[in-house]
Amino acid sequence: MPELPEVETVRRDLTRSLAGKRITQVEILNTGSLKGATPKGFLGEISGRSFTRFGRRGKYLILHLDTGKVLVVHLKMTGVLQYQQKGDSLPRAARIIFYFSGGQRLVFSDQRKFGSIELAGDAGTIPSLQEMGPEPLEKDFTSEALKERLGGRRGPIKPLLLDQSIVAGLGNIYAAEALHRAAIAPQRPADQLSGPELKKLHRAIIQVLKEAIAARGSSVDTYRDGQGKKGWFQVKHRVYGKQGNKCRRCGGTIVKEIFRGRGTYWCPKCQR
DNA sequence: CGAGTTTCCTGCGCGC
DNA sequence: TGCGCGCAGGAAACTC
Ligand SMILES: [Zn+2]
Numbered sequence: 001m002p003e004l005p006e007v008e009t010v011r012r013d014l015t016r017s018l019a020g021k022r023i024t025q026v027e028i029l030n031t032g033s034l035k036g037a038t039p040k041g042f043l044g045e046i047s048g049r050s051f052t053r054f055g056r057r058g059k060y061l062i063l064h065l066d067t068g069k070v071l072v073v074h075l076k077m078t079g080v081l082q083y084q085q086k087g088d089s090l091p092r093a094a095r096i097i098f099y100f101s102g103g104q105r106l107v108f109s110d111q112r113k114f115g116s117i118e119l120a121g122d123a124g125t126i127p128s129l130q131e132m133g134p135e136p137l138e139k140d141f142t143s144e145a146l147k148e149r150l151g152g153r154r155g156p157i158k159p160l161l162l163d164q165s166i167v168a169g170l171g172n173i174y175a176a177e178a179l180h181r182a183a184i185a186p187q188r189p190a191d192q193l194s195g196p197e198l199k200k201l202h203r204a205i206i207q208v209l210k211e212a213i214a215a216r217g218s219s220v221d222t223y224r225d226g227q228g229k230k231g232w233f234q235v236k237h238r239v240y241g242k243q244g245n246k247c248r249r250c251g252g253t254i255v256k257e258i259f260r261g262r263g264t265y266w267c268p269k270c271q272r
Numbered sequence: 273c274g275a276g277t278t279t280c281c282t283g284c285g286c287g288c
Numbered sequence: 289t290g291c292g293c294g295c296a297g298g299a300a301a302c303t304c
Contacts, residue, residue: 001297032280059298076298078282093282112281114298128299155275164299171298221296222283261277262297 002075004136004169005212006223006231007059010081013226014063015054017083018106022050025099033095033110035118036072042119045069046098055123058132058168062123072118072126073108078221079115082107082228091228111222132168136205141167143202150190150198157193157201158186159260167205173218173240176265178204180239183249185271186264211236239265 002010026046028039037045045067055062061073061081073081080091086103096117098106108117123129133149134141149166150157160166161175170178179186181204184197193201217223217231220241224230234241238248243256243265252269 074298077296110281111283112297114280153274162298 001077001171001173001221002079002217002223003059003171003174004056005174005209005215005233006217006225007056007061007075007169008213009217009231010075010226011054011056011061014051014061014081014083014106017104017226018051018054018100020050021100021102021104023047023098024101027097027099028095029097030095030110030113032113033108033116035116037119045119057123057129057135058164059171060123060126060129068122070120070123072120072123072129074115074118075110076112076114076116078111080107080109080222080224080228081226082109082224083226084228088228128164131165133164133166135168136170136209141202141206143199146202146205147198150193152191154189154191156187156260157184157190158264159262160190161205162262169209170205172262173220173237174205174208174212176240177208177238180249180266180271181208183270183272185268186259186266188272239267241265 023046026043028034031039034042049065049067051063052066053064063071084105084107091107091109093109093111094107095110096108120126134145150160153160158175158179161170182201184201212218212233215231215233215236216225218233219230220234239254242254245254247254247267247270250270252267254265254267257264
């Protein structure tokens with residue numbers, strides 16, 4: 001599942017691959033993957049254009065066109081954006097393909113069709129982007145900012161970490177990993193976290209995201225980077241997907257539980 | 273406003 | 289080996 005580190009890896013890859021390339025043609029294989037324009041309108045807006053800048057906000061990738069318009073991409077669970085050379089084999093789940101003048105292509109594939117590419121005048125017009133919380137790797141994400149965003153909410157901390165309006169870019173993997181590093185149980189009511197615990201959590205979020213970016217993300221399922229290659233942070237996971245294993249901190253057994261309808265991985269012995 | 277529930281979609285793993 | 293079923297999950301849309 002692409003979360004902040006995976007989307008950031010793709011952003012960096014595409015920045016290198018696509019700079020200065022002109023789009024000659026677009027092929028829409030699944031119209032449901034396209035938002036903000038009809039297929040015909042999309043072709044008209046995109047053909048002949050080039051990408052000028054590659055941004056990210058939370059798990060959204062923002063591709064700026066030379067017209068000033070943007071493509072806002074969300075990979076959701078199984079979306080992949082990969083740059084291919086002429087002759088590379090097309091992914092089975094290819095949904096939208098951008099062709100470039102040199103014969104290369106950018107392929108958006110998405111097995112479960114949850115992801116999308118939205119054409120917009122600018123990123124600010126998209127409601128979910130307007131409501132996005134602080135970027136955890138920016139300077140304004142302080143432990144005070146985290147506390148303020150949690151705003152005395154009484155619900156359990158884990159679902160709140162998945163709420164993009166509280167912190168941008170965390171998903172099931174990195175919420176679990178950050179809570180384990182901070183030794184906080186997923187069920188703990190957010191308003192009962194102490195000052196030191198919030199500081200530890202804040203630090204854990206930043207550290208795990210930075211380490212994951214350095215490892216080019218977690219390829220637990222279908223995730224691939226901008227070159228179609230796997231990341232390797234999954235081998236560094238301490239709780240996510242590690243049910244039945246021993247906790248590296250306390251020797252306890254990692255469990256997987258369904259909590260609030262989501263798979264939740266944690267160590268009941270050292271996460272309190 | 274917050275909190276809970278449903279929906280989207282399809283490959284995979286499981287049980288028989 | 290083959291079949292059918294249930295599961296996984298981010299976030300929008302909905303209800304209470
Ligand atoms: Zn432990």
